[in-house]
C-alpha cells in the first residue's frame with residue numbers, strides 16, 4: 001500500500017510541502033523538483049555532458065527569476081503534473097518519485 005498526499009501547501013516563495021497519508025511530511029524546493037523533471041526532454045538534457053567551461057553561461061530571463069510552481073494537478077490517482085513558472089509543464093511526477101525527493105520535515 002502506498003501513501004498518498006493528503007495536503008499540499010506552499011512553503012515560502014519557492015517551496016512545497018506535501019503531507020502524506022502515512023503521517024510523513026516532506027518539504028521540496030521548486031528548483032529540486034524542476035531539476036528532477038521526469039519528462040523525456042529533461043532526461044535527455046541531464047544525460048548530456050555539461051557545456052565546456054570556457055563558454056560563458058547564458059542566463060535567460062526565466063532562469064534569472066525565482067522559480068515557482070504555477071500549477072500542480074493530479075494525474076489519475078498516481079501522479080501530479082507540475083507546471084513551473086518558466087512555462088515547463090510536461091513533467092509527470094509519480095507519487096513514488098515525490099516520495100524519493102525532498103526532505104522529511106520533523107513533525
Ligand SMILES: [Zn+2]
Pocket residue numbers: 037038039040041042043088090091
Ligand atoms: Zn521536463
